[in-house]
Every structure is written in C-alpha cells, then in structure tokens.
Amino acid sequence: MKNKKDLSKFRETVIEKYPNKVAKKRAKGIVNNDPENIPEIQANIRTIPGIITQRGCTYAGCKGVVLGPTRDIVNITHGPIGCGFYSWLTRRNQTTTTSDAEENFITYCFSTDMQDSNIVFGGEEKLKQAVREAVELFNPKAIGIFSTCPVGLIGDDVHKVAEQMMEEYDNKINIFGFSCEGYKGVSQSAGHHIANNQLYKHLIGNDDTVKGSTKYRINMLGEYNIGGDAFEIERIFEKCGIELVATFSGNSTISSFEQAHTADLSLVMCHRSINYVAEMLETSFGIPWIKVNLIGADSTAKALRKIAAYFEDEELIAKVEEVIAEEMKDVEAAREAVLPKTTGKTSMLFVGGSRAHHYQDLFEELGIRTVAAGYEFGHRDDYEGRRVLPSIKIDADSRNIEEITVKRDEKRYKERMTKEKLEEIQKQVDLEYNDYKGLMPQMEKGALVIDDLSHHEMDKLIEMYKPDIFCAGIKEKYVVQKMGVPLKQLHNYDSGGPYAGFKGAINFYNDISMMVSTSIWKEVKAPWEKEEMVQAVYAY
C-alpha cells in the first residue's frame, strides 16, 4: 500500500535530539503497537520542563472540562483574572434552554480577580463577598468555587468558605469548592478526578425524584456536548425511547446530577475523565456501567445494541434495530459519496484522553488509516485497557490528588442486575461491562502510539510520514498546517460538529472529505518557485 510507511524508525530518530535524560524518559512514551501483544507505554507522568507539550492543567480539567458544560451553576474562579478569562467560552460547550426564564450562566465568566493584597493578606474575605454579589445579581441554585495556583499556596480554604456561605444563605444555595490548583497532578486528568469527587460529594444522590419514563433509564458519562454532540445523542435516545437521566456533563443541569442515581445504567464515553463517577455510582447506588463509543455510526449502533441487550427488553431491542436501520440509510449514502475522496488516506490523532481513540472509528468508516495516535492526558489503562490497572504504579503526582472512598448508600442502593446476569449477557453481546479495552487493541500493528506528544515529535512525525490529516488541538493547528497538512481540532471540532451519533457521522464524513480535498494546499508554492523562470529577451 502506498501509505504503508515504516514507522519503526521513528522512536530512535526522534529522541536523538533530546538531552540524554529526556531521551530516556520520552522513549518510554513512544511505542510501536502490537494489538496481539500490547506493549507497555509510559503515561500520566510529568512532562519534562522545557518540553513543548499539548497539556494543560488541573484547573482546566476541573473547571473547563467537567463543570464547564453545566448551565445552571455559577462557577467562580478564585484567583487572579487569567484562569477565569481563558476558560470563558473557549470550549464550545453548547447548551440549550427552552426559555430565557431558565438559568444559563455558561456565557458568563466569574472571577475574584485576586490582587497582590489578596495574595499577601489572603483572599477568603474577597471570595465571600464575591459569592454574596453573585447571589444578589444572579440568584443561582448552585455556586462552584475553583482554586487557582496561588490559592493553595497562600492557604485560602475554599471548602470552608463554601460551607460558611451556604450557612449564610440557610443552605438554600448549594455552594462547594474545588482544590484544583493548576500545579496539581501532571495534566488536566487530575482536574477531572477532583471534579468527579466533588460532584459525588455535593450533588449526586441529593434528589430522589424520578423524572421521565421509568423504563430504560440511563446516565451518559464523559460527554461534553462539544459542537452539539449531546443534542444528537439526546435525539437518538429519545427516538429509541431511552430515558437519559443525567449527562456528565454535556448540556447538563445541577438537578440532573442530583438525580443521576435514579438511573439503571451508566454509559461511559470518555473513560479517562469520568470513570471515577461511574465507579462511584455503582458502588453507592448499584448502577452498573458499560463502556460505549457514540463517535462513529457503527459505534453508535453498537452502543445502542449494548443498551438494549442490557435491558433485555424485546421491545427496546426491536426499536433500537429500527432506529439503526433508519439512520444508517443516510449515513451510508453520505459515506459512499465521500469514500472516493477519503479511502486510502492516513491520519494521526493526538488529543485528549479518549477522542484519539474514539475518532479512529470514524476514520475507519472513511477508509482512512490511523498510523499514529496518542493521548494528551491519558493513563496506561486508556492505552492498554483496564486490565493493566493493578500494575499501574501510583507516583507522587497522583498521590497528591484526593482519593475519596465511597461506600454503599444503604438507603438508595439497589442492585439493578446481578454480576452473574451481566456476565451472561456479556457472553452474547460484548457490553464492556466495567471494562475499557483501551486504544491499542484497536490500532494496527506497527502503528505509532505516543503519549504526551511533544512539539518536536509532532514536527518529526509530519516530516517523516506526512499524513493526509492530523488531529490535535488549537496550539498544534497552525504549526501542522504550515507544513501543508490540514489539522482537525478534536477538542473543539474547530467550528464543526456534532460528530457524535448518526448525523454527527455524516457531518464528520463531509468535513473530513472537505479537508482532504481543499484546493489551497495545492497552491502553497508560488509558480516562480516551482519552475525555472524563462525571461523574455528583447532587443532594445
């Protein structure tokens, strides 16, 4: 095959440039895949100082990713202005309400805008006053307080402040804090964990109201409604008659989190960002979780079938098949239309903690081979599968992140399904119950898997293997495009999407087909750079 390049030389070539110690460390994060015999990859460890990384921080993972998409909570960033500013409207978390009477604070940025005096004398009083002002102006049902780097250092206790302010408002407003200082952990991943813990402590289980249909009640975990993905997923579930109790956290509300424990199944999309919540929901309330991927039309069909299988309901099974059949008509037509443009192309995906895996399904549907991939903040289990969990060593950086121990909520726990039953179903349909197989089993032999890709490695990847399309984030976008390779952002889809579900697949087919056939890439060289200029000669 034309694009079948030898990727095995990459590691040694790329690490040459690094200082010795760095080379040694980086070498462990770069592997050639073998789906039959998954190699170990180093992940979730510190980025080496000075290395240009894709990664962000804990605050970004906590405030930006997990809590960002929830519309009816006032999220106050406690810190200097920057962190609040940068996480304001930059993630394309879409949300929709039926009227202006409903709360929607996503369009706002709230900050205590700490000044030097607050650093010197402490910022707790300012934070309290900020909460009071937020209440007076916005009267929200919940307020989140997010700590930035200096907050931890100067010793402001955001949890204590939150408690005090709840008391001041007679506990009528749910106020809670997050110790998500940017220096914690090694990437956004720590922020997800911290966010998950606080969701559990302050929201989940608060409200026993059972809303909507009592049949097929599910939660969707690790879906953030980028580009309207959640809208498409909601559409599909509604069409199938599946009741979506809570989404963590695309297009979500506080009260949906509070009622999440009334569901009977949790679906985990982004394993990395939210598996903690899935586990806690099972431990406390008895809700089993299964891993799904709603990115890709076939994957969506597969996920729906898993749900139907889980509920063991013929009516649902039939309905799901009907929906799949109906939706797949348009999907197939769209796919057929673009296949001539996409088949045989190659892609590379370096982004996030699950998207670099999920999107391979879509590329596969387009006949595009993924020759290299990796996560920005994944752990080994995201690469190699949860089977390696016991063998992952907890290092100092991870140890610093609060681990909470949850126990069964005796009042609310209900066994939805016995382990035996689940395993019986699993034999017929691969539910991925309590399991995630990771990215590597799906990737082809020899493909490059690189964790925490550095700029230098990206540069080399493109230089050595020039793919037809590269997927990463905004910081990488124009670097890659300068080299004449189109880059699709998979954090935020540029301004595209939805890409989830059936209609999302169609959007993705069209967008990728567009990107690999955009004419401007042919015009990068000026004609006078391409050919020997022939000068006209005149006698005069």
Next chain:
Amino acid sequence: MKNKKDLSKFRETVIEKYPNKVAKKRAKGIVNNDPENIPEIQANIRTIPGIITQRGCTYAGCKGVVLGPTRDIVNITHGPIGCGFYSWLTRRNQTTTTSDAEENFITYCFSTDMQDSNIVFGGEEKLKQAVREAVELFNPKAIGIFSTCPVGLIGDDVHKVAEQMMEEYDNKINIFGFSCEGYKGVSQSAGHHIANNQLYKHLIGNDDTVKGSTKYRINMLGEYNIGGDAFEIERIFEKCGIELVATFSGNSTISSFEQAHTADLSLVMCHRSINYVAEMLETSFGIPWIKVNLIGADSTAKALRKIAAYFEDEELIAKVEEVIAEEMKDVEAAREAVLPKTTGKTSMLFVGGSRAHHYQDLFEELGIRTVAAGYEFGHRDDYEGRRVLPSIKIDADSRNIEEITVKRDEKRYKERMTKEKLEEIQKQVDLEYNDYKGLMPQMEKGALVIDDLSHHEMDKLIEMYKPDIFCAGIKEKYVVQKMGVPLKQLHNYDSGGPYAGFKGAINFYNDISMMVSTSIWKEVKAPWEKEEMVQAVYAY
C-alpha cells in the same frame, strides 16, 4: 454683519473667463436681486455647449421625475440600456404598500435595450415584444413607454405601438408612450411638460369613483416623496381631516391619477414641474389651484391655513390651528436647540425648479441667510413670478415641446368656487390662487440669482464668498466639499429626509446643524502644513 459680503462684483468677475459670446449670454442669467424691483433674468434657454452644467435631459424629467414615483405602472425605457439604467433607483422615490400583494414596480428597471440592428431596422417590433413579456411576467394595470434620443431619430412611433398593444390586450391594460427624447427642450423641464400632457391624456378623468371623505378633497401637485416627504405630508393632512385624492406623484398610484378630478382643490408645490396639470385640472374640471410650500414649518402652517381658508369651514379652520399648535411645540424646541449653531451662517442654493426657493424658508427658520440661489431648469416665472408669463418669448426649443389644448369636460366639469368668491377669500388670506410669486420677491436685496449655474460660476461663488453651506446635487457635491464647504443635496437629500412638513422641518434643522458643526472640516490641513516645523537637533 460678518457675512455681509458685497456680491455685486460677482457677475463681472465670473464672466471674464468666458469667450465673448458665452460671457454675453451668461451675463443675462446672473443678476443681483432687488425684491422691490424684480430684475429680469434669462432662464429656460439652451446651455452653451462645453459649459459644465447641472442640467439633465427631457427623458430624466419625464421618466425620472414625474412618472418615477408611481408604483403600479411598468415604465419601459425604449432605447439603448443606459437611460433606463441611470434612472433606476437613483432618485430616492419612496413608496409604501400595505402588503406584498399590491404592485410596486419602482424597484425594477425595464428597457428594450436597443441594439444596433434595432437602430438600423427600427425598434418597434422589439418594443411590442417587450410589452408582451412585461405583461406575461408582471401583469400590470398600466405600462408607460419612454423614448430616448435615437427613438425619435429613427422614427419609432411609441404612441402607435402603445395603441396597438392596448388593442392586443383588449384595452384591459392602459399603455401609453412619451416622446421624451433627451435632446428635446433645454433641460428636464421639457420632460415634465411632456409627462404632464400624457398624464392628462391617458389617466386623468378616467375614473369617477369618489374615494374617502367627501369633505376637503384636495390634490397635491409637484411633490415627489423624496426621503419620505409625502409620508409626512400625508400624515399632516390625515391629522387635519383633509382628504388627499391624488399626489402628482409622490407615493402615487395610477388609480389616484385617474380619480384626481374628483378633488375640490389643487395644491401646487413644485410650480415648474407640474403647473400644466394644475391648469388642465382647472380648465377641464373646474378645480382651482393654489401655490403652497410645505417645506418649512411656518410654510406648512401657512399652507394648511390656506386650505382651511379655501374650504371656509370653521371646523377645519379650528382643526388646522389645533394641529399647527401641537406640531409647532416640537418644531420650536428643535429649532431653539440648534439655533446657536446655525444663526448667522450663510447658504447658497442651486438646484431643481422649486427647491432652491422652498428651502430658503427652512434656512430662514434656522437664521441662515441665503446669499445666492438659482434653478437648474426653472423658467422666468419661477424666478420673477407668473406675472411675467405674458412677456416670456417662446423660443424654438420650447416650441418643439408638444402643447396640448384642453377644454372643459362638459360631463365632469363642476365649478367649485366662483372667481369672485376666491378673490374675496384671497383678500383675507393670501391663497396665491392661480399664482406663483417666484423666488426673487423673497430673496434679499443684492443677493445673487443665477440661472443654470455653471461649474465655473460655482467655483467662483465659493472662492469669492465661501458660504457655510451649499445646496445642489450629486455632481456638485464633492466639488464643493473639496473646497471645505459642506454640500446638502436638495434633489435627493443625500440619505436624509423627510424635510417637508413639521417633522421634516425638525429633521432639516438637525441635519443642517450637524453639517455646519461637523468637526472634520477643521482637520483639512495637516499640522505640518499649518506650522513651521521645528526640527529637533541632536549631537551625534
């Protein structure tokens, strides 16, 4: 007074530059006014070839000015494409319908787009076909056909074609032509006359339906709804309870023309463009006409009082006074607000056939002296008053314009008021019944009155007397403004208006106040052109 410059040297200075013959001719068109002893001015004569004039042509006066504002007639320009193109949407004739079901063709340009073969072999067949296509696509109740220069020369008979086409459509569509070739007459004025004649022949008196109130029925003549003037006038009449039967031709329809003879009084605004219709309406149907000016708040009040006096109805008189009192409150407030900025300024007005007169009222209300004025296509009676009509010599150019002789329509004629009665009223209120006193009686002694102002004369006027504001048309606008004098277009009000009536007066006050206080005029010279540059000197 600071602005009291001696204008008496202008004529001799300006004509110096002309060749002898030209100087002699132009001299007769430039006079220093004496309102007590009106001097004779040369007007309505040919522009000297090579002189840069403001004037347009007969086609422009006929198609553009008079028929342009009527919304429900398809006006087909018969000729090469230019004439139709240039008269398309360029005059700000506003019109409004209550729904899209009503006809409005003003936004369209229709042309036979004559090609060389049509010039060689005649264009009548193409014209007929164009009419057929217009009917098929637009199904209008009326079609006007406008002749451009070559049409007359090659002998296409638009009137015959119109007749034939009417027959083809069983006389269900009113189709008529205009012999308004651009070379006829000496200016737009000839076009007005030709338009007036055809309105009379083809429309006026066609429909005896009496619509609306039967009390205080009037026609408004010579109002073209530039910038929405007609809307304001309609508003005022409606407020006073006066029934406006037809306006010639602002915001007008074909059927309003057809019913114009059911009114009891004609008001003449633009004497020049429409006095022919006023006279014909009186001769044929017995409707007296009076001269009014609805430009200026005081003038509007005066016009309303004339109407009330004419109808001799106490109720109307009281209503009119009530309306005037109410409207004048806002007018006075607006005037007071701007007077500090405008008082003592000077203006010059060179435009059209009545606006250069009418707008002096508005300037007067602003405390702005008009030091020079003149018409683009006025006749001597527009300057000196109708009293000079008998002494105007008809020259060859005017003789070529069709004169139609109208006679009393025995069936429809009705004496509205005896001559005696009218004269009795006239003694109390100066109705200007059948009269127009002209521009000169109103202008101050010594003021310059110049007919058909040339570019050279305009240049000199500004050079010698730099007014604070100049009023003319689009061709003059940027010439004058390059000299640092703001120019207000009085053909089309730039994009301003309405300026008629009470609210129009307020608009005008504000717009003129704005123009004379616009900051940019102070910035025309760069600082380095103003002061001696001091260079810094350094030892190095």
Next chain:
Amino acid sequence: MLLRHTTPKEIDRKALTINPAKTCQPVGAMYAALGLHGCLPHSHGSQGCCSYHRSALTRHFKEPVMAATSSFTEGSSVFGGTANLVQAINTIFTVYEPDVIAAHTTCLSETIGDDMTAIIGKAKDDGMIPEGKHVIFCNTPSYVGTHVTGYANQVSSFVKSFSTATPKKKNVVNLVAGWMEPSDMAEIKRLAKALEARTIMFPDLTGVLDAPMDGKFHMYPQGGTTVEDMKATGDSKFTIGLGPYSTEDACITLENKCKVKFEMVDIPIGLKATDRFIMSLSRHANVPVPDDVTLERGRLVDLVADSAKLLYGRRVALWGDPDTLIPLCEFLVSLDMRPVYAVTGTPGKLFEARMKEILKNVPEAKFKSGERADMFQMHQWIKQEGVDLLIGNTYGKYIARDEDTPFVRFGFPITDRSGHNYMPKTGYQGAANLVVQIIGALLDHEDRTCPEEKIEFQM
C-alpha cells in the same frame, strides 16, 4: 419584499431587459478618460447623458467627476452636432483649460452620423484648439456593447492619438489597465514597483478618483497617465493588457501602430490571476520576483488555508463585468466555493469559454452574458435554488434583503458603501481583502441567524 414580482418561473425573453447587469458605452469612455492626466472628458450628445454619467461615477467614487457636454437640442439633432462640438471645444479650452479634451459620441450623435474626425478637424482649422493641446475622440454608440466597450474604445483612442514609436525601444512594459478601481490600479503599480519593473500604466485612475481632501478643488487632480507617458508607450518593449474586454483592442492597436508586442492576462483578482500577472511581468520586464512578493502571496495562502472550511462549497451568485467576473469566479473556485450563477450584460464569447473552463467542476453552474443576461434572470435562478452569498454591485442589495443572503459589494456601481476605491481587490493583498470581506459577510449572517446555542466564539 422589495422585488416581490420576481418568481422562479422563467420565460424565454426576447426583448425585455429587466434590472440590467450593464450600462452604456459613454460612461466607460468617461471613466477611462479621467485616467489621462489633464484631460476633460466630453460627451457629444444630449446633456442628459453627461449628467447621468457624471452622476453615476460620482455616486460610486464620491469624488468630483468633471466632464462637458455638447448639449444637443432638437435643432442639433436634425442638423448635426458640428456647431455644438466646435463651440464646446472653444468654450472648454477657454474656461476649463484642459490639456486634452477626450470626446466620445452617444447614441444620439452616432444615429445622426456625426463625423468626429471632420468636426475636430474643423475645430482645429477654426483655431479652436490651442497649441500643444489635444482633442481626441472615440465612437461609443450606446446601442453597441456596454460600458465596458466604451472603456475599451477610450483606451484605444489614447493609443491612436498619442502612442508614438521612435527608433529606440525602452526597457519599459506598458500595463493597460482594465476597468477596475483606482485602489486596484494602485496595488498593481505597487506590485510592479516591488518587482522593480519599469512600467507605464494607462489609463491610471490613481490620484484622480481617490483624491485627497486638501481644501481645494482640483479640476485636474495629480493622478492620471501623462500625455508624455502615453506617447512613450510606443517605445516600450512590451505591453501587458489587464482584462481582455477592456484592453485587448488597445493592445492590438498599439502593436499595429508601434510594433509593441503584447500579452493579455486577467485583471489580477485572486491568487492564480495574480500569479499569472506577476509571472508575465517578471518575464517581460526581465526582473525576478522578490521575496517580499512571495511573502505576500504566502500570507494570502495562509489566510485562505485558515478559513478554508468556512468557504468550502458555499454557493455564490455574481454579476458584473467579464474582466472582473472571470478572475473572481476563478478565485472563488480556488477557494472551493461554488459560483453557481453569474451574469454580465456585456456580450462576448470569451466569457462563455472561460467560465466553462473555470466552472468545469461546478456542473450546476448557470452563467449568461449579453442581452437579457440581467439581474432579474439571476434572481429567478436564486428563487429556484438559493445561494449563500451574493457578490456584485449595489443593485444586489434588494435581492440580499429579500432573500436574507450575505452580500459582498464588488464592481460598478457601488453607491451605498465607501471604501471600494481605497481598498484594493487586486493582487495578493486585494485577494486577502476579498477573503476577509467574504468571511465577514458569511459569519455576520451566521452570528445573527443561527440558534443561540450555535453561536460560535471562534472560527
């Protein structure tokens, strides 16, 4: 609806033009004439023509547009315009003191059959033309071609009247400018200067219809091709004609008269047309392309690449003149946009041929030129299937409003906006301006009409 009578139902029109995408020859002749320094255009016809043309140009450029007229009356129409023109020449030289009077005819004087050569000869004989001054002319019958034809005829008359070959050719390339904005010509001259090519541009509206406000009225602004330069065009070693409809005739005339070979290129609108212009100039002026120009080009490519997804597949309707529509459509195609409808009132087979080639991958495209290739036709197509963008002159604004479609103003006349004579559309920078405008128009519409949850904070 402003154009409420326009429906998708087409009929086979044979005679009626509705909402033309063209106007008549003389206005083009007048425009081109203003591109000769010290020249006063003169309209030999009714004074209405001159008034209309001056008004049309003034509304577009928001600048003084000076021109004189023979002020025909019915008498002159019967007996011919000789007396009028001779008197006009005398009056003009005496009062307005131009270096050149550039007379053009009208449908009136053409129909009468006035012999311009003879009349000007008579004026000369009568001593009406001062020493060192010139009266030139072109025939611009309104019933042949369009405003573009008139422009072309005027440009050819410059060559006929002035271009002179001396025995020695100079290392100069003539740039014959097609109908474009002064800013467009300025940009081309800037590029030529960047290449260090010696050029003479004619006509040259730079400094004429984008003149500064300096407190004075200049009858003859600083800009324009000088008569001296115009004469020297005969000694140039090569001519590049920018826009075949408006300049090819002049190029041929110059070759025939002075043996200056020429090449036709498109007006450099968009990436590829600019590439071709730069290549042509580089080759014929024998100068290399400097890095600065490569850099400008690269910046355009960068801008386009960054915005590609916003442009891809968008349906565009266009109207205007063939010399600009052709490269503009080519540019849109290179942006992966779909120019689905295009009309120009200017007739000519070249348009059909070029558009067919350019739009070979846009099979749904409809385009038409010449008689009844008007905006009504285009609007009917739009009624049949809508577009995402309109590009054309101000006359498109009613369609834009009726159809709630984004609208980028381009061409002549633009009467309701400013900036077109300040910001070039030619060259790489002009193309960047265009891209920015197109994206702005599309996104402004999107920002306003999309569901609230879909409003984008980024591109």
Next chain:
Amino acid sequence: MLLRHTTPKEIDRKALTINPAKTCQPVGAMYAALGLHGCLPHSHGSQGCCSYHRSALTRHFKEPVMAATSSFTEGSSVFGGTANLVQAINTIFTVYEPDVIAAHTTCLSETIGDDMTAIIGKAKDDGMIPEGKHVIFCNTPSYVGTHVTGYANQVSSFVKSFSTATPKKKNVVNLVAGWMEPSDMAEIKRLAKALEARTIMFPDLTGVLDAPMDGKFHMYPQGGTTVEDMKATGDSKFTIGLGPYSTEDACITLENKCKVKFEMVDIPIGLKATDRFIMSLSRHANVPVPDDVTLERGRLVDLVADSAKLLYGRRVALWGDPDTLIPLCEFLVSLDMRPVYAVTGTPGKLFEARMKEILKNVPEAKFKSGERADMFQMHQWIKQEGVDLLIGNTYGKYIARDEDTPFVRFGFPITDRSGHNYMPKTGYQGAANLVVQIIGALLDHEDRTCPEEKIEFQM
C-alpha cells in the same frame, strides 16, 4: 438572550468580576517576547498557564505560537521551581535552539518567590546556556496589573537585557511598539520608511504572527527585532514610545540605562494620534513629511467628510486596552461620534485623565478602568440606555446579538474573525479601514432592519 441575566440594575460590586475586560500579565509577556527574533518565550509556572496563553494567542492570530513551560508540579510548588527552570533551559536550548529564552513568571512562581536572577545564574553556572545565547526574564505576577502590564514588563526586559550605549549615538529613532497587531506595526514602519526616518522598532511582531504559508514550519519566523538591533537601541538618538501603558516603562529604563531621551505618544490610531506620531517622528528623526503622507492623510479626511453624516452623534460602547482605547475614543470624537461607555480592566490614572479630556463634550459618557471595570458593567450601562455601535474584542458578540447592535471587532482577542492581523488600524490608512468598517457595520444593520421603503440605494 445569551446574556439573559444581565439587567440594568447595578450594585456596588467590591469583589466579583464578571466578564472581564482584561486578562493576566503572562500572556502579554509571551506576546511581546515573540516580537524578538529567534526568541522562545518561556512560562515559569504550571503548564496550564503556557497552554492557555498559547491557545489565546493562537486563536487570535491563527498562527503558530510557540512557548515552553517549566511544568510545575505540586513538588516544585513546595520546593521552588529552580530545578524545573534549569532543566527547561537545558531542554530548550538542546531541542529548540532559540537565540534567546524569554522567561516570565506566573502567579505561582511569584507566590513561591522564585528568584529568577539566581536561577538563571545557576543555569549559566551549570553550563546550560550555550555561548552567544541568552536567557532573559521579567516578573509578571498575574495578580498585579493585566496583560498590558505583562507586555510592558517584557519590553522593559528587552531593554534591560540588551540595550547598550556605545560612545557614539546614531541618527536612529527607536519606536517602542505598544500592544497592537502585526499589521499595525507594519503600517507604522511603512510610514516611518515613507518619511525616510531611520528607526528600530521593538518589539516587532511583523513577520511573526502574520507569517506566510510556505509549506514549512518555522520555529522562529523571519520577523521580530533582532538581538543586534535591540542592542543598538542604546545608541539611538531618541525613542518614541507608542502607548504609555505598554511602553513607558521601557522608555524610562532605556533613558536611565543609555541616556536616550524619549517622548510618549499614543498608538497612532485615528487622524490626530497619527498626526502627532508623524510630527514627533518628523521632528526627532529630523526628516520632513513627504507629500505622499500628506496625500494619505487627505484621503482619510476626504473619506470622513464624505461619510460624516452617517457617523455624527452615533453612540458607541467600547472596551479594550487603554493604549488603544484612548486614541480610538479620540478618533471617534473627531468623527463626531459619541463614545458613551468605555471600560478597560487595566488600571491606571492616565486613562481617567485622558478620557475626561477627550470626552469633555460628551457629558453623558461613562468610563471606568481597573478592577470590575468589566464587560458586565458596560452591558449594564447599555441596558440602561442603548448604543448604536459596539467596538471591542470578540467577547462583545453576545451583547451585539442580544441587543441587535452593530459590532466592529477591535482589540484582543478576536477569535471569530480573520483579517485583523492583515489590515492595519494604525496610521491614516488604518483609520480609513476603521471608518469603512464602522460605516459598513452601521449600514448593514440599517439595510437589514429599516422599513422596506426606507432602504437606501446610496449613502
């Protein structure tokens, strides 16, 4: 409504900032550092800072923005960041090979109290800084000042680190560029060149954040002030600081260090500020103002005069940085517009004083700077009495939609449009661009919302 919770009712906020009109120091330091050729900015703090700043700059410029980070962990936060920075310096010089590393601190490293001089000294001692390479730094605590302060601090660090006085002054004027677009800097350089003034501009983002697409990624693009030029600034005879908030500190530092006297002028936005810049440059470079520049100025005046009635009395709300807001407000006033609301998160008394003077004839104007001078405050004012136009960064788009108010994008960040780094807002041409954009925004709105019979075919 996107901002449905914003009401006209103001409360006396003392702690909560809502929708800030500012961001933090380090992003400004990063931006300025990119204006030094061959320089890699380095963020000494958590890797989130670097990621956020690179993202923010990238979204705005749509260009690669390269920078490294010390990647603090909890450990470094406790024990200090020395090891991280020393290792970073080694890694960077080895892998990315810059000429200069420009490190800036963050609220994290500042709160810890890392001694940058000492750490860099240690790196030098440890042999981590190759011969001829430089590590410079500035302190940019996020809890002091704003992004503008960070920019200013970075610019000062250039002076501290490089400017050197030799015994002989040169006939060169330093232009210290305040925070503006690369296009704005390019335009100022073009004007300086037109004046034939010898200048050194620093920082200089031209060619860095408006770089071409040429098929290659350049870690260090062609543009930026060279270290050599930066050193030479100490020998220049004079310095003009463009924008006091972002450059005055550097000017003072340079005067103290190298005895180069300076003058502060506004960033040349608008007619008068450009006049003052030209006058200053003309005076201090001892060069006359050429006619070409006078011509450009006259063309701007002409454009404004032609459009005056569309601008007169229009109410405008603005937000952004003081160095641009001040001349922009002045320009709007000179257009007879009414800048009724203005906020900037950047604190400083100068803003209040200048705005008070500029807006003395706009008594209804409200303006505020510093803490809680945020967009929520401005929006509340708008809710109290509306405006005709919004001018500011992309964060205004929700207000524009909610209030259906025309919106001209200006400032940082602009993430939802392109062209701001291509089309200057400085100088006379930049001012013309601004006027054209303002008029376009106002008229687009008018064309869309006016009654059908009021839609205008002309200006």
